[in-house]
Amino acid sequence: MAEAAKEAETLIRIEGLYKLFGNNPQKHMPLVHQGKSKDEILAATGHTLGLKDINMTINKGEIFVIMGLSGSGKSTLIRHFNRLIDPTEGVIEVEGTDVMQLGEKSLQNFRRHKMSMVFQRFGLLPHKTVVDNVAYGLSIQGVSKSEGLDKAKEWLETVGLAGYEDQYPAQLSGGQQQRVGLARALCTDAEILLMDEAFSALDPLIRSEMQDQLIELQEKLHKTIIFITHDLDEALRIGDRIAILKDGEMVQQGEPEDILLNPATDYVEAFVRDVNRARALTVETVMKDPAYRITADTIEEALKQMKGFKEDYGYYINDEGYQGVVTEEALQEAYDEDNNAEMTAECCEDLDPISPDAVLETVIPDTLESEYSLPVVDDDGQMTGRLSRSTLAEVLGNEEKPDAEEQQKAS
Amino acid sequence: MAETSWLSEIPQLSRGELRDIRKGLDGIYRDFSREYGETIEALFDPLLAFLVWFEKLLLATPWFLVIAVIAALAWMASRSWKLVLGVVVSFFMIGYFGMWDDTMRTMSIILVCTMMAIALGVPIGIAMARSDRIQSTVTPMLDIMQTMPAFVYLIPVVMLLGIGKIPGVIAVIIYAIPPVIRLTNLGIRLVDKDVLEAATAYGASPIQRLMGVQLPLAMPTIMAGINQTIMMALSMVVIASMIGVKGLGQPVLKSITNQYFTLGLLNGLAIVALAIIFDRVSQAYAKRSQQHMEGLDNG
Numbered sequence A: 001m002a003e004a005a006k007e008a009e010t011l012i013r014i015e016g017l018y019k020l021f022g023n024n025p026q027k028h029m030p031l032v033h034q035g036k037s038k039d040e041i042l043a044a045t046g047h048t049l050g051l052k053d054i055n056m057t058i059n060k061g062e063i064f065v066i067m068g069l070s071g072s073g074k075s076t077l078i079r080h081f082n083r084l085i086d087p088t089e090g091v092i093e094v095e096g097t098d099v100m101q102l103g104e105k106s107l108q109n110f111r112r113h114k115m116s117m118v119f120q121r122f123g124l125l126p127h128k129t130v131v132d133n134v135a136y137g138l139s140i141q142g143v144s145k146s147e148g149l150d151k152a153k154e155w156l157e158t159v160g161l162a163g164y165e166d167q168y169p170a171q172l173s174g175g176q177q178q179r180v181g182l183a184r185a186l187c188t189d190a191e192i193l194l195m196d197e198a199f200s201a202l203d204p205l206i207r208s209e210m211q212d213q214l215i216e217l218q219e220k221l222h223k224t225i226i227f228i229t230h231d232l233d234e235a236l237r238i239g240d241r242i243a244i245l246k247d248g249e250m251v252q253q254g255e256p257e258d259i260l261l262n263p264a265t266d267y268v269e270a271f272v273r274d275v276n277r278a279r280a281l282t283v284e285t286v287m288k289d290p291a292y293r294i295t296a297d298t299i300e301e302a303l304k305q306m307k308g309f310k311e312d313y314g315y316y317i318n319d320e321g322y323q324g325v326v327t328e329e330a331l332q333e334a335y336d337e338d339n340n341a342e343m344t345a346e347c348c349e350d351l352d353p354i355s356p357d358a359v360l361e362t363v364i365p366d367t368l369e370s371e372y373s374l375p376v377v378d379d380d381g382q383m384t385g386r387l388s389r390s391t392l393a394e395v396l397g398n399e400e401k402p403d404a405e406e407q408q409k410a411s
Numbered sequence B: 001m002a003e004t005s006w007l008s009e010i011p012q013l014s015r016g017e018l019r020d021i022r023k024g025l026d027g028i029y030r031d032f033s034r035e036y037g038e039t040i041e042a043l044f045d046p047l048l049a050f051l052v053w054f055e056k057l058l059l060a061t062p063w064f065l066v067i068a069v070i071a072a073l074a075w076m077a078s079r080s081w082k083l084v085l086g087v088v089v090s091f092f093m094i095g096y097f098g099m100w101d102d103t104m105r106t107m108s109i110i111l112v113c114t115m116m117a118i119a120l121g122v123p124i125g126i127a128m129a130r131s132d133r134i135q136s137t138v139t140p141m142l143d144i145m146q147t148m149p150a151f152v153y154l155i156p157v158v159m160l161l162g163i164g165k166i167p168g169v170i171a172v173i174i175y176a177i178p179p180v181i182r183l184t185n186l187g188i189r190l191v192d193k194d195v196l197e198a199a200t201a202y203g204a205s206p207i208q209r210l211m212g213v214q215l216p217l218a219m220p221t222i223m224a225g226i227n228q229t230i231m232m233a234l235s236m237v238v239i240a241s242m243i244g245v246k247g248l249g250q251p252v253l254k255s256i257t258n259q260y261f262t263l264g265l266l267n268g269l270a271i272v273a274l275a276i277i278f279d280r281v282s283q284a285y286a287k288r289s290q291q292h293m294e295g296l297d298n299g
């Protein structure tokens, strides 16, 4: 993750973005800068504060999720990316170009080729058939009709709507219309996808199928996706980074684990309370340092290393990486037998390591059954951390049941 | 006396002043029409030629062919046998009672007026929908056109162009064009903002938005406007006949001056029959072409 972040290049940069809805926003901006709240401003001026001092960067190829309660300004924010809404103040840069400086023609071109959008309320053209709707972006670009229709059919198939080509939007269910909207956005091959609650009208089954598809698509085509949702589970599942809005203000942004483990405010905490952490977190995000490593060549040295540990066991690691777990007792026995013996894997007990990418839920049984903390070993065989029962309990622990947590810790 | 009279009587221009104003304005307009009347008339020559040609065509075509063509159009528009039957019977009766030629003349002038009203009205309506300023200047003009008695604006038209077909057409258009303008404006303004926003987000240019989204979605409303325009044009044929437009209006006019009740009634009924046919056919067409938008047609 860290490496990915380092080489990531910024695609979209938002700086000091303000949006005040009303007849004369400029006049009332001073109130906003004085820090008056949304409700105060509405009462005093009749203007609605849509967004307040938003700063963010979105990297190429990531899925950036925007969350927040109804009315918190998510749709308003996403509409600024392709300038469906003009900001009252602030900078919007895409690939280093200031979007605010684009003239009408260049703005059209920008919208045609750089971004495509899925709308919360679908926004399908009711007088065109489903396939024509999907091909709409291409027809706007001036792509030939037959080429557009061929592509549109492919995408309709991808979203599971083959056979509906000649229906009209009004003849489809809400979820089906949503998928037509999705196909329309994908059909233009734009680099950036703006998705405003794109999955909210789908049933759970199709929804998780579409989530998988989206992740797959992003891995294959390296699109940059900005995704709005109400659903934190969804956000955690697909998001590389998450931003949380409240009343037009950004209250926290960061990687999903950050938000889960260190909620910045009560608002965020309320948001994350009901999340199934076991399903949302991976081992890597909660594991402890890879301590208790035995790297000695001889039993004698190994014993010496072990003396320095708090526990009476360690993980034997040689040039080939992690070998197994070894107890002080076993080492002592081997030493008593032969005090010049080489340290080998033979003294070790087998203890299956877990992968850093594993979802917590999947490692709960192993962690609970094992006498030792489980070693976390990556694909190259290197030990990168360890996961103990107490860590697990701490992370998954529920505020309502402090007793159970204590017991687990004590045992 | 002189100081208090304004309390009991509204202040008024003296008779002489009023006469001078009237004379002045009339004089200016008369000079204007003498000067430019012919040039302006010449502008309308192509329209006149088309009108005459179309009328001759309708009159020269055998009656059964005309009925067949109209019945076919009604069928294509409505796909309803009942309507087609009604059309055939109505036209047959019109001919049977000796009103065929007048009906053809009236139909030709109504069709030309309607086409002109659409050609002028739809662009004006579009312009109104795009700009609040244009809307607020055009709306009062439409109000005037709809409430000003037709005879009043017939006067300058006749002064300028004399008596005949062209002034008749102009009078009919002035009277009948407001609905198509108003409803085009309304229809475009009522287009779903979400759909329009989606088109914008995909980079549609203003023209692409107009042709691809706004006009198609406003079409039901525009069709209702066209329908009303046709109705109003038909109701204008009697007045237009006063300035020399031939057709069903002239016998009506004649029967008013001579108190021929039956003649008036028959011609009046022919106008009603035309109105009902135009109305039903255009409505059926509008409905059929919009069906899928409501999702009724699950075929």
Ligand SMILES: Nc1ncnc2c1ncn2[C@@H]1O[C@H](COP(=O)(O)OP(=O)(O)OP(=O)(O)O)[C@@H](O)[C@H]1O
Pocket: A021, A022, A048, A049, A050, A068, A069, A070, A071, A072, A073, A074, A075, A076, A077, A120
């Ligand atoms: N065109 C507008 N004019 C005035 N106020 C607006 C406009 N659009 C949005 N707002 C206001 O901005 C705020 C944020 O609206 P927005 O649609 O962005 O919310 P949202 O987070 O997308 O909510 P939801 O989850 O319900 O879609 C709301 O208070 C709304 O009243």
Ligand SMILES: [Mg+2]
Pocket: A074, A075, A076, A120, A196
């Ligand atoms: Mg929204």
